[in-house]
Amino acid sequence: MSYFRKHLELIAGYQPGEQPQDGQFIKLNTNENPYPPSPLVIETLMENLNKHRLSWYPSPLCDELRERVSAVYGYPPDWILVGNGSDELLSIIFRAFLGKDDRVSYPYPTYTLYRVLALLQEANYEEIPFEKEYSLPKKILTSQAQLKVVCNPNSPTGTFLSTPVIDNLLKSSSCPIVVDEAYVDFARENALSLIKEYPHLIVLRTLSKSYSLAGIRVGFLIAHPEMIRGLLKVKDSYNVSWFSQKAATAALQDHHYMMNNVEKIKRTRREFSQAMSRLGYSVLPSEANFVMVQRPGDNLESEYLYLKKNHILVRYFSEWPDSLRISIGTDSNMQLLIQVLSAMLKDGKK
Amino acid sequence: MSYFRKHLELIAGYQPGEQPQDGQFIKLNTNENPYPPSPLVIETLMENLNKHRLSWYPSPLCDELRERVSAVYGYPPDWILVGNGSDELLSIIFRAFLGKDDRVSYPYPTYTLYRVLALLQEANYEEIPFEKEYSLPKKILTSQAQLKVVCNPNSPTGTFLSTPVIDNLLKSSSCPIVVDEAYVDFARENALSLIKEYPHLIVLRTLSKSYSLAGIRVGFLIAHPEMIRGLLKVKDSYNVSWFSQKAATAALQDHHYMMNNVEKIKRTRREFSQAMSRLGYSVLPSEANFVMVQRPGDNLESEYLYLKKNHILVRYFSEWPDSLRISIGTDSNMQLLIQVLSAMLKDGKK
Numbered sequence: 238m239s240y241f242r243k244h245l246e247l248i249a250g251y252q253p254g255e256q257p258q259d260g261q262f263i264k265l266n267t268n269e270n271p272y273p274p275s276p277l278v279i280e281t282l283m284e285n286l287n288k289h290r291l292s293w294y295p296s297p298l299c300d301e302l303r304e305r306v307s308a309v310y311g312y313p314p315d316w317i318l319v320g321n322g323s324d325e326l327l328s329i330i331f332r333a334f335l336g337k338d339d340r341v342s343y344p345y346p347t348y349t350l351y352r353v354l355a356l357l358q359e360a361n362y363e364e365i366p367f368e369k370e371y372s373l374p375k376k377i378l379t380s381q382a383q384l385k386v387v388c389n390p391n392s393p394t395g396t397f398l399s400t401p402v403i404d405n406l407l408k409s410s411s412c413p414i415v416v417d418e419a420y421v422d423f424a425r426e427n428a429l430s431l432i433k434e435y436p437h438l439i440v441l442r443t444l445s446k447s448y449s450l451a452g453i454r455v456g457f458l459i460a461h462p463e464m465i466r467g468l469l470k471v472k473d474s475y476n477v478s479w480f481s482q483k484a485a486t487a488a489l490q491d492h493h494y495m496m497n498n499v500e501k502i503k504r505t506r507r508e509f510s511q512a513m514s515r516l517g518y519s520v521l522p523s524e525a526n527f528v529m530v531q532r533p534g535d536n537l538e539s540e541y542l543y544l545k546k547n548h549i550l551v552r553y554f555s556e557w558p559d560s561l562r563i564s565i566g567t568d569s570n571m572q573l574l575i576q577v578l579s580a581m582l583k584d585g586k587k
Numbered sequence: 588m589s590y591f592r593k594h595l596e597l598i599a600g601y602q603p604g605e606q607p608q609d610g611q612f613i614k615l616n617t618n619e620n621p622y623p624p625s626p627l628v629i630e631t632l633m634e635n636l637n638k639h640r641l642s643w644y645p646s647p648l649c650d651e652l653r654e655r656v657s658a659v660y661g662y663p664p665d666w667i668l669v670g671n672g673s674d675e676l677l678s679i680i681f682r683a684f685l686g687k688d689d690r691v692s693y694p695y696p697t698y699t700l701y702r703v704l705a706l707l708q709e710a711n712y713e714e715i716p717f718e719k720e721y722s723l724p725k726k727i728l729t730s731q732a733q734l735k736v737v738c739n740p741n742s743p744t745g746t747f748l749s750t751p752v753i754d755n756l757l758k759s760s761s762c763p764i765v766v767d768e769a770y771v772d773f774a775r776e777n778a779l780s781l782i783k784e785y786p787h788l789i790v791l792r793t794l795s796k797s798y799s800l801a802g803i804r805v806g807f808l809i810a811h812p813e814m815i816r817g818l819l820k821v822k823d824s825y826n827v828s829w830f831s832q833k834a835a836t837a838a839l840q841d842h843h844y845m846m847n848n849v850e851k852i853k854r855t856r857r858e859f860s861q862a863m864s865r866l867g868y869s870v871l872p873s874e875a876n877f878v879m880v881q882r883p884g885d886n887l888e889s890e891y892l893y894l895k896k897n898h899i900l901v902r903y904f905s906e907w908p909d910s911l912r913i914s915i916g917t918d919s920n921m922q923l924l925i926q927v928l929s930a931m932l933k934d935g936k937k
Contacts, residue, residue, distance in 0.1 A: 239817070240787060240814070240817070241683055242689075245683060245820055245821075250819060253644075253824035256646060267644055269642050272642070273640065273641070274641050290623065291628065292620045292621070292799035292801055294795070294801040294802065295606075295801075296606060296608055297606060321671050321823070322823065322825060325823055332682075333592065333595060335592070336687070337687060357820075412590065449642035451643055452641040452644065454645070454828040464590070467591045467595060469600060470595055470599070471595075471600075473671070473674045475603065476672075476804070478671075478804040479802035480828065480831065481830065
């Protein structure tokens with residue numbers, strides 16, 4: 238006998254990438270930033286740790302941090318909601334819009350958490366395959382859904398939809414639309430400018446990727462105040478710790494430092510993509526801090542395992558066996574990966 | 588037109604206590620600890636801040652912290668689940684066990700978040716009034732529910748149910764039963780010893796009260812491994828930041844320091860309760876770090892407002908207007924409150 242709701246028995250739960258904490262691996266499997274966060278983060282914490290009363294609850298709405306997000310991204314604080322990572326915000330969104338037998342639709346393949354969150358709500362998910370060259374599937378424009386999600390740049394493909402394409406989706410749909418911009422700092426443009434015009438648009442951001450702060454668990458979303466007010470009803474009162482609010486506020490003060498790292502990563506991405514092409518892999522055009530490499534019809538699990546044996550972790554999804562998602566590390570990280578992979582291919586260990 | 592699920596329109600959301608961040612108030616409204624956390628917490632963070640890679644995701648299951656909880660509380664790590672505060676764990680529990688039209692039952696009055704979480708699931712909540720002297724209502728033993736919750740010691744009353752009473756509830760019900768022990772370190776005993784025997788028992792703890800760490804957002808629960816495995820499906824992958832895991836681990840290493848503060852608070856609680864009785868209030872017997880004072884039939888909002896004007900924050904719930912919930916601060920905090928209140932009563936400002 239089980240105590241749990243029936244539908245939970247059928248759900249596997251989301252499987253996060255491996256997170257060895259022992260520092261024995263070059264981690265290129267969960268799209269972490271190879272560069273540390275702005276030195277301002279540690280400095281600010283060092284300065285404030287002794288002054289602050291950790292015995293007090295933190296600001297429920299992250300007031301200081303929202304002010305800072307507002308200053309950087311140009312929307313007032315009541316258009317901003319801060320979460321315990323953008324995963325928590327996604328969970329809040331799915332709970333707010335999807336009940337039993339409702340439907341969320343999104344282009345596929347994408348972040349598999351969307352499917353898990355739909356299942357947890359007993360909702361249906363419509364996974365609409367991307368069209369040619371990973372363009373937005375037309376079917377998503379007309380899909381009858383209570384929620385639509387577009388991950389842009391998309392994970393695991395790294396491909397990007399331009400702002401006019403997003404604008405067109407917003408025009409053709411009246412349900413809430415989430416543009417999950419976790420990786421957008423590595424892309425050519427973003428959807429921020431559209432928020433004002435569309436009250437059903439929610440733009441989602443995280444400090445885990447471009448800001449090098451996956452360890453602090455901070456994400457935020459920007460949307461019209463009516464949208465924020467509804468989502469707040471679902472949020473836990475004190476969802477972001479004092480540390481995380483302080484660290485995120487400091488990081489946003491050093492926006493320039495982050496943009497510098499982004500430029501380095503984009504350069505490495507270009508060189509790595511070329512090198513992988515030379516090794517015979519198809520490399521999808523990426524605007525994120527990772528690339529998806531493929532050998533259509535083949536199974537790349539052996540590459541994944543060989544790299545792991547050599548202390549390099551990349552992401553292999555059994556759902557897409559002919560592909561690997563490889564995060565962009567430092568130049569030397571990527572050169573080592575290329576070396577190891579070349580050796581494997583040369584020895585015919587494949 | 589609204590984008591949200593219909594039932595959300597009818598929900599107000601949980602209203603947390605006021606959290607002024609400017610240090611201008613003596614805060615006796617949200618049961619924070621007046622003493623700082625163990626010095627080990629700050630020392631550990633100072634030592635590790637520069638060594639750790641904040642750019643990495645934290646341990647999804649809080650491995651090091653679970654080892655520490657295991658060492659202190661005597662259950663193996665796979666019997667332990669760590670949350671972003673015990674509020675997050677409650678939210679996970681309600682999502683795991685309650686669907687539309689299911690029912691949760693609990694003694695009333697209690698923590699009003701239970702009601703909000705039930706409403707978010709479109710579930711029914713059965714609020715069963717405590718019996719004489721806040722004893723467990725018999726009706727909860729036979730209530731047909733998918734989940735039962737007992738806050739013990741209870742908030743806002745501070746009253747306590749002994750272990751045999753909890754044991755009896757566990758024997759008479761087959762649904763999952765949460766014993767929310769947020770305040771239990773201030774009580775005479777706890778339900779830990781019952782966990783082994785009852786696979787439907789979930790014991791909930793937090794570091795926000797006795798450990799003086801409301802700012803870090805860490806709670807944990809202990810239950811049988813099958814229970815943990817089901818709840819994990821609902822949990823966000825990376826729900827506790829690196830800081831919070833590190834700080835909580837350090838605090839648990841200094842269990843003795845916490846118990847010392849608890850003893851001080853219990854002493855202050857006894858003296859404060861006597862002083863409030865002398866002022867003519869009924870004071871419920873408390874085993875928590877707060878007391879509920881009452882003047883049956885009266886409305887204590889004027890006391891709340893007068894104290895606030897004098898920079899002392901206590902908790903007034905419009906749902907229970909003849910009562911105030913007052914957290915136990917330092918001796919001098921409580922003496923000042925008594926002084927201010929005496930002056931108000933003497934001047935007949937009431």
